[in-house]
Structures are given as structure tokens and as C-alpha cells.
Amino acid sequence: MSTPATDYRFDRDQSGHSGPVTPERRDLHFLPPGDRICDWHTAGPNVTQFMNALSLLFPAGERMFIDAVRSYRDDIPDPDLKKAATAFIGQEAMHSREHIEYNQLMTDAGLPADKLDKFTWGLLDVLKRNTPRSTPLAATIALEHYTALMGDMLLRHPEQLAGSQADYERMWRWHALEEIEHKAVAYDVYEKCIGRGPRNWLERSGAMIIATGIFWPVVFSFYWQMSRADPQCRAQGLRGHLRMINFNFGKPGYLRRLMPEFLGYFKYSFHPWQQNNAHLLAELDELVDEAEAAYATRH
Template sequence: MSKNASDIAEHTASATQREFPHSDNVAVMPERRDLHFLPPGDRISDWHQAGPNVTQFMNALSLLFPAGERMFIDAVRSYRDEIPDPDLKKAATAFIGQEAMHSREHIEYNALMDAAGLPAAKLDQFTWRLLDWIKAKTPKSFPLAATIALEHYTALMGDMLLRYPEMMNGSQEDFERMWRWHALEEIEHKAVAYDVYEKCIGRGPRNWVERSAAMAAATALFWPIVASFYWQMSRADEKCRKAGVRGHLKLLNFALGKPGYIRRMVPEWLSYFQYSFHPWQQNNADLLAELDELVENAEAAYATHH
């Protein structure tokens, strides 16, 4: 077993468990990894094996990350000095580092869309303005509550991508590797913001009401924005225009029909509204076993490009 895999196993063991509401919850210590992916710009509109419409759906998701991850960073950082648990404070610092790396790589990824004539900059600016408005108009605790809601989404999407490799198999390897890295780290740090919320704001009815309201608001905003971004990206992409209605139907099947990767997330999404919810109730730390190999492959690919 490699050193990093050993670390994962160690941090998953009871010796590093923190006090969660349920004894079977698992704590995994996240690690900041400075990786570069450099996906090829000439594949930005057709990198996914399922075709251009699924490609633009994934691209639309990528457009949400730079501003979203900045909100996550700011929300956790605003409470970091109040965290009483030194292990959780260490995890919060690693969470901030991981999200900063995700933001950097998605900014570079999103720039490829602009270079290809897609409306990425306009859509990215919309996201920044919206999230800046939310941060300015809500209490300090709400951006953190929104963060734990959206982190639940990203962890579920990451789980889906890793649990069903056929979702990405056959896609252009640099894009696929980048999405898998992001998925792995979203699972690795999926409970950090939640634990910060519980330690700094508390458990109980207030926790449940605020985080449930934040999830309802996040859901009401997230999917219409994703749908709008996808529509604008697909309208600007020649391959999607040529695919016509069939392309949109193919995406609907991918997301909601069969295989229906987004539809499959619904039961775990609903679990968030349980009073006793904790992210590690879905114990999927086993998916992190591929981290070592992915890091090695990413570093080798980057060295080859250079």
C-alpha cells in the first residue's frame, strides 16, 4: 500500500474519528494537492464520450465552480478562528486549499470555452454577481449553511461519477482525469464545512431549519441556473445545434432517464433533510482508493506536456 493510501486508511480508522452524531460516521482528513491538468482546447466542445450535449452540460457545471468555490472558501474561513477542535481546524485549512486548487483549474478550463467562442465569461460573471449579492445580503451563518448544502450536491455528483465509471469512460483523458480528481476531493472533504457549522454554530433545531432552508434555496437556484447555462452553451455550439432535439433528449436520458445519473442522486439528496443527517452517513471512503494512481497519472501527464 502506498503512503497516501495508508494515510487514507489511517484517517478512516477509529483513531481519527471525531465526535459525530452516529458512531459509524467516518472522518477523512483532506489533503491539498497542487495538480495541473491542461485539457486540450480543441476538444472543449466534444470531450465527453456521450457527445456534445453532455459535454456542454458538464461545461455548464464547470462555469459555476470558480465563484462557488470562492464562496465556500470565504464561508469556512470566516469561522476558522472559532473552531475549537485542532483536527477540524487542520481539515478546514486543507478544505480551503483544495477549493483554491479546484477554482484555479476550472478558471483555466473555462477560459478554453471563451477561446472557442462560447459565452463562458458572461455566465461566469453572472455567477459571481449572484453569489456576491447573497453574501452581502444574508447573515454570516447563511453562506456557510449554503456551503454545506452545495457541498452535499458536489459530494453526491462526485460519488456518482466515481461509482459508475461508465459515466466518463471513453472521454478525452485530460478532461476525465480532471473531473475524477475534483470528484475524489469533493468526497474527501465533504463533511468539513458541515462539521465547522456544527462546532461553531451548533446542532439542534436552529441547525436543521437553517441548513434545510439553505438546501431549498440552493436547489431552487442551482438547477434553473445549470439549465440556463446549458441552453446558452448548447445554442452557441455548432455541434449541439446540428444534433438538434435528439441531442437534448440524449442529455435528458443521461441525467434523468436511463442511465439517469442525476435521478439516481435523489434518495441521498433527500437524506440531507433528516434531523440527524451527517455527510459521512454515506460512507464512501472506499472510493478514495484511486487517489494515488490518479495523482501519479496527472503529474506524469503534466510533465509530458512540459
């Protein structure tokens, strides 16, 4: 059984939360140090550039998510879900702002971030201009599944970021937490406004297959171009690329570990909260305090 779209509550004993798991817009600033943009990850420059490549997709991707949900917001019949959709939009806007600043650090360091960002905006603009209204929302729920699972991996296996530069680590943890917090919103908007049935299952499954076929080639292409432009990665040579591959598919296996949950998306009865990891949100308040204190010390 899937979780109803209006049910954003979880038992305190399960989640560590006593209130609703409803997204909250948090206006946080991170300002990670520009002189660490190429080596902030504890696993070295190649893993750093892999994570940087992911960041390059966020400003344009999150704008698509915002537009897709906003286009249906007036059609949402459930006031709780409409409130969650508004908060979802606010969270994604904050993510986009922070990643634009993050990505500018890459450009300032001589990496081809601006060129790759423009490519992403152009690619998603073609999707939005040449598909039916429901397609961007179907693509959004597919990609939101990815971002929620990737966030889950970072939080359930903190050793994957432990020892990294603190401001970058804090920013990625914040993004991961909010991806989990709002992971069902776009999905519930899709079901409430478009429907739930065989046709809808085919559309969302097809969107996931197409999104997967585009997303990962783009990510690894971006990684390749970023690593080629980074002197530290060039100095590492093949050893650095093997370290990135091991990080994702060996140990710790960042991408390998999410495969079982990823495949669950194709179940007819799928709902994002079937993986009830709301207990991970217990660290949100502490992280917000950390981020605000770190920002205050620099201003």
C-alpha cells in the same frame, strides 16, 4: 447517529485507507486540450455542454465556500477540524484555479462562458453582502452535499465518463475524489461553530431548498445558452437535448441516481459520512500519479 466532527478515521477494511480521511491540498495541473472543449464527453456535445455548464459555477462557488469556512476558522475549537478546514480551503483554491483555466477554453472557443461566469460571481456576491454571517456557510454545506453526491455518482458508475477525452476525464475524477474527501468539513464547521439543534436544522434545510431552487435553473440555463452557441449541439438539434436528458434522468441517470442520498440531507440526524464511501478514495494516489505524468509529458 452522526459521525462526530473530530472523527475523520475509517476502518481499513471498509475504506481501503489506513490513515485519516482528512483533506490534503494537491497542487495538480490538468491543461485539457482546447480543441476538445465542445466534444470531450463520450456521450456527445450536448452532455459535454452540460458538464461544461457545471464547470462554470465552480470558480465563484468555490470562492464562496472558501470565504464561508475561513470566516469561522478562528472559532473552530477542535485542532483536527481546524487543520481539515485549512486543507479544505486549499483544495477548493486548486479546484477554482483549474476550472478557471478550463472555463477559459470555452471562451476561446466562442462560447458565452465569460458572461455566464460574471453572472455567477454577481449572484453569489449579492448573497454574501445581504445575508447574516451564517447564511453563506449554510449554503456551502448544502451545495457541498450536492458536489459530494455528484462526485460519488461519477466514481461509483465510471461508465458515465469512460471513453471520454483522457485529460477531461482525469480532471473530473480528481474533482470528484476531493469533493468526497472533504465532504464533511464545512458541515462539521457549521455544527461546531454555529450549533446543532432545531433552529440549525431549519436553517440548513431552508438553505438546501433555496439552493436547489437556484442551482438547477442556473445550470440548465447555462447549458441552454452554451448549447445554442455550439455549432455541434445545434447540428444535433432535439436529438442532442434528448441525449442530455437521458444521461441525467434515464440511463445512466447521473442526476436520477443521487436523489435518495440527496433526500437524506433533510433528516434531523444527518451527517455527510452516514454515506461512508471513503473506499472510493483508494484511487486517489493512482490518479495523482497519472495527472503528474500527463502534465510532465507536455512540459
